Amino acid sequence: MRAFGLLASLTVILASVSCSTGDGDSSSAGSAEPGRPAESAQAPPPPAPPSGGAAVTDFRNVKIFDGRSDRLSAPSNVRVKGKRIERISTEALPDEPGATVIDGGGRTLMPGLIDNHWHTMLVRPPVTQLTTLDPGYLNLLAGAEATDTLMRGFTTVRDLGGPSFGLKQAIDEGVIDGPRIYPSGAIITVTSGHGDFRTPADLPRKAGVESRQEELGAAMVADSPDEVRMRTREQLFEGASQIKLTAGGGVSSPHSPLDVTTFTEPELRAATEAAGNWGTYVAVHAYTPQTIQQAIRAGVTCIEHGHLMDEATAKEMADKNIWLSTQPIPAEMIGAFPPGSDEAAKAKEIVDGVNNVYQLARKYKLKTAFGTDILFSPQLAQKQGALLAGLGKWFSPAETLTMATATNAELLAMSGKRNPYAGKLGVVAEGALADLLLVDGDPLARLDLVADPGRNFTVIMKDGKTYKNTLAS
Numbered sequence: 001m002r003a004f005g006l007l008a009s010l011t012v013i014l015a016s017v018s019c020s021t022g023d024g025d026s027s028s029a030g031s032a033e034p035g036r037p038a039e040s041a042q043a044p045p046p047p048a049p050p051s052g053g054a055a056v057t058d059f060r061n062v063k064i065f066d067g068r069s070d071r072l073s074a075p076s077n078v079r080v081k082g083k084r085i086e087r088i089s090t091e092a093l094p095d096e097p098g099a100t101v102i103d104g105g106g107r108t109l110m111p112g113l114i115d116n117h118w119h120t121m122l123v124r125p126p127v128t129q130l131t132t133l134d135p136g137y138l139n140l141l142a143g144a145e146a147t148d149t150l151m152r153g154f155t156t157v158r159d160l161g162g163p164s165f166g167l168k169q170a171i172d173e174g175v176i177d178g179p180r181i182y183p184s185g186a187i188i189t190v191t192s193g194h195g196d197f198r199t200p201a202d203l204p205r206k207a208g209v210e211s212r213q214e215e216l217g218a219a220m221v222a223d224s225p226d227e228v229r230m231r232t233r234e235q236l237f238e239g240a241s242q243i244k245l246t247a248g249g250g251v252s253s254p255h256s257p258l259d260v261t262t263f264t265e266p267e268l269r270a271a272t273e274a275a276g277n278w279g280t281y282v283a284v285h286a287y288t289p290q291t292i293q294q295a296i297r298a299g300v301t302c303i304e305h306g307h308l309m310d311e312a313t314a315k316e317m318a319d320k321n322i323w324l325s326t327q328p329i330p331a332e333m334i335g336a337f338p339p340g341s342d343e344a345a346k347a348k349e350i351v352d353g354v355n356n357v358y359q360l361a362r363k364y365k366l367k368t369a370f371g372t373d374i375l376f377s378p379q380l381a382q383k384q385g386a387l388l389a390g391l392g393k394w395f396s397p398a399e400t401l402t403m404a405t406a407t408n409a410e411l412l413a414m415s416g417k418r419n420p421y422a423g424k425l426g427v428v429a430e431g432a433l434a435d436l437l438l439v440d441g442d443p444l445a446r447l448d449l450v451a452d453p454g455r456n457f458t459v460i461m462k463d464g465k466t467y468k469n470t471l472a473s
């Protein structure tokens with residue numbers, strides 16, 4: 001079955017209603033100072049945390065990669081209060097009673113990484129068992145993978161398809177540890193399009209009868225502007241921050257050749273209108289020039305993949321300021337399919353297009369977002385950071401890290417008021433949300449540091465809360 005590009009007929013989950021975390025619960029954020037357990041009954045109570053209970057963490061003596069600059073800052077001190085970065089200074093900050101102090105020792109403080117093409121529900125389950133696994137088990141797999149994702153330093157992911165609303169809610173409520181999720185909800189596809197994993201026995205479509213993938217909220221089939229509009233609005237109803245359609249064929253879908261354009265322009269436009277009315281945008285899966293060009297005409301904001309695009313299409317994307325969200329699909333993905341299969345051949349075509357898309361992105365200075373689109377492979381998921389480091393083949397370390405932080409955050413912000421996380425992401429700046437990594441070394445000199453987060457990320461913080469700190473005594 002599939003690999004990148006999308007969804008399967010997973011037996012996953014009951015999509016549940018999503019929960020936005022607004023900005024209001026700062027009391028729960030922040031790595032509380034582990035405390036000063038009373039050593040005797042006479043010990044004075046710990047000083048009240050400053051600022052109405054918001055926990056404070058001070059990073060001392062860190063050099064900062066701010067998400068945009070091509071060089072590190074001078075040695076600095078950074079104060080996190082509650083969910084946000086309150087203060088950055090090369091001067092010593094005044095002592096704050098109760099603050100947790102992290103002595104950076106000259107290490108690099110940088111924004112948390114962002115993966116802008118991720119499928120939280122589909123990373124771990126084996127593709128061969130998708131239709132038979134218990135939905136509860138799949139949810140637990142996704143939860144465990146979410147924790148691992150965060151511990152690789154990816155503090156935010158944009159979910160490009162799958163029933164991720166429940167997982168997002170559990171993470172936001174602190175039930176489990178995981179990244180921020182910008183959910184798309186179900187992928188919207190046409191009959192026989194990428195994401196339609198029905199079998200011939202399911203045809204013809206019967207009025208009022210939904211396929212398993214639709215019941216699960218994994219992928220929705222829509223064959224007219226009216227149906228597209230309804231399916232788009234259903235995802236918005238559930239809390240989608242952006243909408244995902246498959247505008248052309250994909251690798252893993254058995255009935256969608258790579259060369260085909262699936263939706264018609266009016267169908268795509270129904271989605272961009274409905275999303276636009278809701279203040280957000282549409283991203284489409286698209287590989288070929290024809291598919292990409294039609295999507296642009298229909299008002300699509302972001303092209304996912306683009307590996308088979310040509311010069312004229314790249315130029316049009318540049319002229320019209322269209323986002324390119326693409327991925328360094330690794331050759332291992334070919335092996336995810338049976339040797340000699342159509343899917344393996346399609347996978348090879350896309351892997352061969354990786355160099356093409358990054359060269360065009362560079363040449364035409366496309367607004368390029370970073371993602372990995374890892375599916376059905378816990379082993380590949382462990383290489384999430386290594387895939388990012390691999391962009392060093394086309395970009396400088398600073399360009400690469402900017403793409404995965406500040407630039408990716410710009411794309412996230414295109415969701416406007418549907419953005420589930422109010423505040424600035426992807427930068428180290430006063431007032432920004434405190435998603436931070438403390439790196440043991442200089443990633444602008446050694447991009448490969450991000451390939452081994454277990455060893456090189458000494459602190460991982462999300463929303464002001466510390467999830468990892470190997471410097472703590």
Ligand SMILES: [Zn+2]
Pocket residue numbers: 004005006117118119160373
């Ligand atoms: Zn995908």
